[in-house]
Amino acid sequence: MLDQTCIDAASSTKLVFVGPVGAGKTTAITSIADSPPVSTDMPLSGPTRGDKTSTTVALDFATVRIEGGHSVFLYGCPGQDHFEFMRPILLRGALGAVIVLDGSDPDVVTHCGYWARTVADFDAALPMVIGITRTEEVPEFDLITVRKAMRAQGITPPVFTFDARNPQQTTQLVRALLLMLE
Amino acid sequence: MRIDLRTAALTDPEDQKVRLAANLLGAVRIEAKLSPWDGTRCDVVVVNADDAYGRRVMELAQKRGIGLVAYAAQPIHFALSTQRHVAEGTAASLVSALRGVIDAARKPDSPARPGTSAPAPLPGHTSDVSALLELTHDSWRGRDIDADIAGRRISIRASRGRVTAATLSDMLAARDALGERAETHAFTAVAERHPGIGEISWSLDAFLVDGALRCRHQLPAFAGSTYALRDFPDLGSTRETLTPLRIANWLQQRPGCVKERAAKAGISADEVNACLWAFRASNLLVIDEPPAAATPPAAQAARVARPLLSKLAARFGLAW
Numbered sequence A: 001m002l003d004q005t006c007i008d009a010a011s012s013t014k015l016v017f018v019g020p021v022g023a024g025k026t027t028a029i030t031s032i033a034d035s036p037p038v039s040t041d042m043p044l045s046g047p048t049r050g051d052k053t054s055t056t057v058a059l060d061f062a063t064v065r066i067e068g069g070h071s072v073f074l075y076g077c078p079g080q081d082h083f084e085f086m087r088p089i090l091l092r093g094a095l096g097a098v099i100v101l102d103g104s105d106p107d108v109v110t111h112c113g114y115w116a117r118t119v120a121d122f123d124a125a126l127p128m129v130i131g132i133t134r135t136e137e138v139p140e141f142d143l144i145t146v147r148k149a150m151r152a153q154g155i156t157p158p159v160f161t162f163d164a165r166n167p168q169q170t171t172q173l174v175r176a177l178l179l180m181l182e
Numbered sequence B: 001m002r003i004d005l006r007t008a009a010l011t012d013p014e015d016q017k018v019r020l021a022a023n024l025l026g027a028v029r030i031e032a033k034l035s036p037w038d039g040t041r042c043d044v045v046v047v048n049a050d051d052a053y054g055r056r057v058m059e060l061a062q063k064r065g066i067g068l069v070a071y072a073a074q075p076i077h078f079a080l081s082t083q084r085h086v087a088e089g090t091a092a093s094l095v096s097a098l099r100g101v102i103d104a105a106r107k108p109d110s111p112a113r114p115g116t117s118a119p120a121p122l123p124g125h126t127s128d129v130s131a132l133l134e135l136t137h138d139s140w141r142g143r144d145i146d147a148d149i150a151g152r153r154i155s156i157r158a159s160r161g162r163v164t165a166a167t168l169s170d171m172l173a174a175r176d177a178l179g180e181r182a183e184t185h186a187f188t189a190v191a192e193r194h195p196g197i198g199e200i201s202w203s204l205d206a207f208l209v210d211g212a213l214r215c216r217h218q219l220p221a222f223a224g225s226t227y228a229l230r231d232f233p234d235l236g237s238t239r240e241t242l243t244p245l246r247i248a249n250w251l252q253q254r255p256g257c258v259k260e261r262a263a264k265a266g267i268s269a270d271e272v273n274a275c276l277w278a279f280r281a282s283n284l285l286v287i288d289e290p291p292a293a294a295t296p297p298a299a300q301a302a303r304v305a306r307p308l309l310s311k312l313a314a315r316f317g318l319a320w
């Protein structure tokens, strides 16, 4: 008898985007998916920032069709802490995780450590890449400190700066992840 | 006075003599930092000219005006007094050759033989190399500097992995001129945390990679045979997307065999060479040293069925 999970593993796979509120997960998924994600976004209460007017409350979901009628599913975890329970649910069975962080956040190093640890604690062998948005807005942005903090934790994923609105730059993150599996 | 002394293709006895000579130079207040030739700028290189690799390095040194001491069984006549031949001899005779080269480099040069009038580069001071190669030199690599490249001012902040400029046009012009000759006074080291020029802020790795690929036809061969990366370069925003990513990935996974793997994947040798120069300039590339901890080759494939992974890779522009 064929195991159902085998069939699924052979025909579909998923990538999970995690990171703090407002980092750019929904935007990144939108950049590379075939069609806009199905998102459980709610209008942001309180002050908004730039063109961000909503926040994801359960998950983002989108697909990228690949040759042979297969698909890769893209999931975005909500950034808010009270949706923490969603993370292992979404990470299970993933082929890799993209950690999206906001480079204009003064706490970006702390967030990076926290999210990398979250992914590594779920599965230490799960390939991950870190993508940092909005670095063009902060001339004092410091990539080396982020790398050092990662090394101190014994986690050394590629750390990229990128603009989540840019499909080519978002694709670079996915490629880096796929190359780890080559 | 400090000098950066390199060696290439020396026999063991020659190598020992150079080490001894480097110590002896201390007596005349010359502090020589000794390391193997890696293609980057230095003050003096000692080569074994009877060896093919040594001869190649000698030619490069002559071309770039680097001080040169060449071991060879047969005498070699050099046009410049910054270049000397030594036969097998004592460490003391090597010290005297080295001092001759160093002194000649400090003085405005006179041709060693009458009738020749080759321009006289001063090792360590003039720059007959491109801005990119200059940035790989120990004096600049990994440091925060303000730079003037093709008349455009940029701030390289290696301590933060960033480069800044006042305008986008300055940034683009500087990047595209990385292959042009650097002026001697083009770079100024600044203290860490010194604010950079302007508001336009880019990834330093991406800036160097795109600039290097643009001038890839002009770059000399990068020396060494085994390379590894300290960290994965920040390639999120490179204009040239695939090639540097693949090269970085190979360097990260299995140091050493990048050239062969690239050739198999149809990536040209000059693209690999350009990426090596760029990764070196951004202080990420380690040459001829066993890597501290190479990322274990991905025993990951089991996460996704192989055929599916290939299709997925193809969908994102990766063919393997």
Ligand SMILES: Nc1nc2c(ncn2[C@@H]2O[C@H](COP(=O)(O)OP(=O)(O)OP(=O)(O)O)[C@@H](O)[C@H]2O)c(=O)[nH]1
Binding pocket: A019, A020, A021, A022, A023, A024, A025, A026, A027, A028, A050, A051, A052, A053, A054, A055, A056, A057, A076, A077, A078, A079, A080, A100, A132, A133, A134, A135, A137, A162, A163, A164, A165
């Ligand atoms: N200036 C700038 N804005 C960016 C960049 N990347 C993303 N953005 C913007 O940042 C905001 C990110 O918002 P979302 O994509 O909703 O963030 P999220 O991670 O899904 O947030 P939650 O769902 O609330 O957890 C959007 O308004 C993007 O347009 C960048 O590199 N530069």
Ligand SMILES: [Mg+2]
Binding pocket: A025, A026, A027, A055, A056, A060, A076, A078
């Ligand atoms: Mg969202």
